[in-house]
Structures are given as structure tokens and as C-alpha cells.
Amino acid sequence: MTPHSSDRSNAELEAMLTRAAEQGAKRALADVGLDGDEAALDIRDLRSLVDCIRLVRRTAMQTAVRIITTGVMLALLAGIAIKLKIFGGSP
16 A cells, blocks of 8 residues: 555545534434524524523522521521510510
8 A cells, every 4th residue: 555545545534534423413413403494593592591590590599698698697686686685575
């Protein structure tokens, strides 16, 4: 085998692999329903949906932390009020 024929077979092999990869990618997109004319729009919508889910998750965590912090602060204030007998407890 001469180096020239080896180069040609390598180029042919790369071209075959490229075609196979493209066909596999197209088939995978078709399997999940993303092969039509509006596939790019669908993918953008999916990304937007994922971004919204992340925002909701982050907001929920922030809200939970605020509620817990507020509860702890109220408990501390109630403890202080009871300790100092602010609400007119027994003499």
C-alpha cells in the first residue's frame, strides 16, 4: 500500500464517519420529535423552560431561607419578651 492510497482511504473513512454521524444525529432528533422546520424554535422553548425551572427553584430556596430566618427571629423576640415579662406576666 502506498502512502497516497492510505491518505485516500483515510479521507474516505472520515467522510463515511461524518455522514454516519450526521445521519445518526438526524435520527436521534427525529426520535424525540425535533426534526421538523420548527425544531430550532422547539429547542429554544425547551431551554427557556429549563431556565424558568431553575429560576423557580432558586426563588423557592430563597423564600424558604427567608421564612426560616423570620421564624427564628420571631422565636428570639418572643423569648426576650417572655424573659423580660413585657406582656404583664405574673409579678
